[in-house]
Amino acid sequence: MGTLVALEGIDGSGKSTQASLLNDQLRDRGFDSVVFREPGDSVFGDKLRQQFRDGRTISAKEEARLFIEDRRIDVNENIRPALVAGKVVVMDRYYFSTMAYQGALGLNTYQLQKTNELFAPKPDLTLILDLPAETSAERIRAARGLPDSYEGTEYLRRVRELFLEFCGSDVVAVDAETEVGELSAKILRKVLAVVEGP
Numbered sequence: 001m002g003t004l005v006a007l008e009g010i011d012g013s014g015k016s017t018q019a020s021l022l023n024d025q026l027r028d029r030g031f032d033s034v035v036f037r038e039p040g041d042s043v044f045g046d047k048l049r050q051q052f053r054d055g056r057t058i059s060a061k062e063e064a065r066l067f068i069e070d071r072r073i074d075v076n077e078n079i080r081p082a083l084v085a086g087k088v089v090v091m092d093r094y095y096f097s098t099m100a101y102q103g104a105l106g107l108n109t110y111q112l113q114k115t116n117e118l119f120a121p122k123p124d125l126t127l128i129l130d131l132p133a134e135t136s137a138e139r140i141r142a143a144r145g146l147p148d149s150y151e152g153t154e155y156l157r158r159v160r161e162l163f164l165e166f167c168g169s170d171v172v173a174v175d176a177e178t179e180v181g182e183l184s185a186k187i188l189r190k191v192l193a194v195v196e197g198p
């Protein structure tokens with residue numbers, strides 16, 4: 001079996017950049033690694049993207065269901081086969097995102113975890129790229145030219161709090177308010193410790 005690593009964090013935390021850098025650095029070291037991103041390109045992922053684009057009209061429960069169905073396909077088609085082939089699988093978001101984002105909409109995080117873990121392999125390591133919701137909101141505004149949204153920042157604040165509540169032995173927060181290269185080196189160190197073992 002391979003190794004499963006998940007990068008999580010609120011919007012604007014730099015996960016996608018870091019997932020791609022991590023993949024490159026693992027490959028440079030001779031590891032057979034691959035990145036998968038959620039939401040994926042299933043019909044469920046398409047429906048979710050359309051919701052984010054045109055405004056959210058579905059309930060939190062329906063939103064969670066779509067993320068979970070999208071993930072079920074990702075697990076069957078991408079994640080499990082790569083793990084069986086012995087690869088290092090880097091997830092750009094995974095089920096802790098459902099626990100935090102849909103949890104912040106009022107769903108029970110423990111139930112969401114149980115539902116996901118019935119079918120989704122548990123990561124060997126989850127790194128939460130942590131930064132204040134205000135910094136995240138500023139980065140999003142700068143990148144997408146969106147107006148200031150108090151509700152948006154409040155929501156991200158709750159999502160961040162939940163992510164931090166999940167921390168434990170194999171769920172670790174890293175400070176994402178640092179320079180890209182520095183953060184990338186820190187992430188690589190933590191991942192190598194798991195991939196290479198003690």
Ligand code: TYD
Pocket residue numbers: 011012016038039067093094095097098099101102
């Ligand atoms: P993502 O594609 O990571 O957004 P971006 O690249 O723009 O940062 O994720 C899209 C949104 O979906 C993001 O706001 C987080 C949210 N999301 C959930 O609410 N639940 C989930 O289970 C996942 C995977 C993502």
